[in-house]
Amino acid sequence: MQIYFMCLGVPGKLVKIIGARGIVSFGGAKREVDLSLIEKPIIGEYVIVHAGFAIERIDEGEARKTIKLLRETFGSF
Amino acid sequence: MTKDYRNKELISNLAKIIREEASNDNYRFMHVCGTHEDTITKHGLRSILPSNIDVVAGPGCPVCVTHPEKIELALKLLEERKNIILTTFGDMYRVPSKYGRSFSHAKAQGFDVKVVYSISDAIKMAKDNDDKEVVHFAVGFETTAPSTASTLLQDPPENFSIVSAHLIVPPVLDYLLASGEVAVQGLVLPGHVSTIIGSKAYEFLVDKYKVPQVVAGFEPLDVIIALKMLLKQVKEGEIKVENEYDRVVKPDGNLKAKRLMNEVFKQEDAKWRGLGKVPKSGLGLKPEFEKFDASVKFDVEPPEIARDIEIGCRCSDVIKGLVKPEECKLFRRVCTPYDPRGPCMVSIEGTCAIAYKYGRLKLKN
Numbered sequence: 549m550q551i552y553f554m555c556l557g558v559p560g561k562l563v564k565i566i567g568a569r570g571i572v573s574f575g576g577a578k579r580e581v582d583l584s585l586i587e588k589p590i591i592g593e594y595v596i597v598h599a600g601f602a603i604e605r606i607d608e609g610e611a612r613k614t615i616k617l618l619r620e621t622f623g624s625f
Numbered sequence: 626m627t628k629d630y631r632n633k634e635l636i637s638n639l640a641k642i643i644r645e646e647a648s649n650d651n652y653r654f655m656h657v658c659g660t661h662e663d664t665i666t667k668h669g670l671r672s673i674l675p676s677n678i679d680v681v682a683g684p685g686c687p688v689c690v691t692h693p694e695k696i697e698l699a700l701k702l703l704e705e706r707k708n709i710i711l712t713t714f715g716d717m718y719r720v721p722s723k724y725g726r727s728f729s730h731a732k733a734q735g736f737d738v739k740v741v742y743s744i745s746d747a748i749k750m751a752k753d754n755d756d757k758e759v760v761h762f763a764v765g766f767e768t769t770a771p772s773t774a775s776t777l778l779q780d781p782p783e784n785f786s787i788v789s790a791h792l793i794v795p796p797v798l799d800y801l802l803a804s805g806e807v808a809v810q811g812l813v814l815p816g817h818v819s820t821i822i823g824s825k826a827y828e829f830l831v832d833k834y835k836v837p838q839v840v841a842g843f844e845p846l847d848v849i850i851a852l853k854m855l856l857k858q859v860k861e862g863e864i865k866v867e868n869e870y871d872r873v874v875k876p877d878g879n880l881k882a883k884r885l886m887n888e889v890f891k892q893e894d895a896k897w898r899g900l901g902k903v904p905k906s907g908l909g910l911k912p913e914f915e916k917f918d919a920s921v922k923f924d925v926e927p928p929e930i931a932r933d934i935e936i937g938c939r940c941s942d943v944i945k946g947l948v949k950p951e952e953c954k955l956f957r958r959v960c961t962p963y964d965p966r967g968p969c970m971v972s973i974e975g976t977c978a979i980a981y982k983y984g985r986l987k988l989k990n
Contacts, residue, residue: 556660557768557817557843559627568779582745584775585882596820596873599714599765600743601772603882604820604873611872615629618846622638 557596559606562589572597630844631668639849640673646856652678653808654855655946657685657794658815659974660843666983668845680852681946683807684797684900685815687765688714688972689944692896693722695790698920698927699762700726702788703736706923710737710754712747713762716972719965723930728762744776751785760919763787766794767821770908771882774889777910777917786919789910792895794818795826796906802834807945811837811855813848816870821886823878824868835864842870889914898933898968899941938967943976950980957981 563578564571570583572595582601583589595602629635656662662682665671671680684690700722703709711728718740719729732738737757741747744761751759763773770791777787794815801807814827819840827838837858841851851869858864868874886908895907910918920927934940938960939953950956950969960966962978969975973982 557820582743582772582775584779585771585879585885587881596817598768598817599772600745601775603768603771603817604879607872611629614872618635618639618850622635622642 557598557603559594560597561594562591562602565589565591570602572602627844630842630846632846636668636670636845636849637673639846639853640670643678643849643853643856644675646853646860647675647678648860649677652810652856652859653681653946654678654811654813654852655681655683655807655809656813656815656841656848657683657798658813658818659686659689659972659976659979660817661685661813661815661841661848662976662979663974664843664845664848666979670845670848674852678852678856680813681809681949682943682976683801683812683946684897684944686944686969686972686974686976687769687792688716688720689940689968689975690792690897690899691717691720691764691790691968692898692930693933694896694927694930695762695764695788696720696722696727697930698925699728699760699788700731701928702760702919702923702925703731703738705925706758708757710739710750710757710759711762712739712741712750712759714742714764715740716974717762717764720968720971721935721965723932744772748776748781748785751782755782755784758784758786758923761785761787762790764790766792766815766818767886768815768817770890771821771879771886774885775882777889777914778885781917786917786922787910788919789890789908791890791908792897792906793822793892793908795822795830796892797897797900797903798827798830799833800900800903800906801945802830802836806947809836809946810859811839813851813855814838814840814866816840816842816847816874819868819870819874819878821879821882823876823883824866824874825876826878827866831864831866837864838866840866840868840870840874842873896933899944934968935966940967940969940977943969950977953977
């Protein structure tokens with residue numbers, strides 16, 4: 549993770565919630581983040597983290613749907 | 626999941642379809658995000674697109690477009706008030722203002738400048754140093770502004786204040802399209818700005834300029850899909866804002882983040898480096914939060930700077946997508962990431978810095 553990248557949002561898994569803050573795991577590397585921009589965060593969900601703040605949750609279902617559709621249409625798996 | 630969005634076969638197949646679908650017309654699409662430029666260049670996406678599809682980078686690097694008057698204001702605060710710790714994000718640290726002055730030069734002169742990853746680190750620093758004043762250089766588009774807003778609403782310590790250099794994206798797109806100088810057939814919209822403001826925030830540009838737009842994520846597959854969607858809109862003449870990055874971006878964005886931003890900030894005219902004054906494109910603090918405005922708190926007037934780009938540097942044309950970095954005479958010869966002359970070479974999100982780092986790469990395996 550390049551920590552100084554201004555607009556980069558890094559996806560990670562929320563593993564712990566402590567008040568308005570939480571611990572997010574980025575493929576194993578853990579970091580404390582501010583959760584104040586997320587409405588009702590839930591442990592186990594994936595979030596996009598930017599400059600120490602979780603800015604949105606990731607809808608994994610949507611992602612899987614997109615990939616499935618693409619594979620069916622354009623892949624040759 | 627990320628692996629799927631980097632699947633070379635899917636990317637190549639989509640590029641092939643784009644090549645087939647693109648007629649002989651010339652297409653010019655603009656993105657406005659440093660991370661998109663990084664994805665496009667790092668993965669060599671331009672090499673798999675047909676030569677008549679040009680993807681150019683717009684003013685998508687907040688550090689690059691931060692006006693030197695803001696940098697000079699922060700430097701003036703350091704010089705005039707002796708007990709200030711200035712906190713800044715890393716890629717702002719070396720950006721030159723006038724005469725090549727930067728935060729890193731100030732640090733070398735003995736001023737207290739600290740690089741932070743998050744505004745939360747600056748708050749911690751203020752709590753740990755209650756005999757000092759901590760001034761945070763708050764820079765960034767809508768992706769970053771909510772974190773500043775949320776911090777100011779969480780009862781920060783009295784010895785904490787900010788220089789607000791936050792800028793917002795839709796007004797600058799409006800400004801660029803209105804100028805007529807930037808002729809593009811479609812816009813790839815920034816995924817993480819849109820995460821906050823939502824895809825609907827750009828719909829006024831459809832009504833005003835009939836410009837196709839697609840919000841895109843940051844993996845190579847995201848960008849290729851977005852380009853395919855733009856091409857389809859252009860060819861079929863059905864102009865709208867579409868959302869490729871729907872695993873994160875919602876039509877109305879992050880409502881909570883928007884609410885916090887609106888509580889703290891007001892839109893005001895702002896200068897963009899290399900572009901000039903763009904109406905309603907900056908975020909200033911509302912009167913009830915002025916006590917956190919370092920300029921008001923320490924009664925230091927922002928200086929006026931007439932020339933915001935060094936002579937010879939073509940950064941202002943680069944950020945409008947009018948020239949490629951290689952077309953600037955300074956690029957690679959005298960302007961490098963080690964000795965940057967212009968802001969586009971300083972930030973790692975700057976178009977010139979990315980071109981310097983990756984060159985013209987081919988699609989990676």
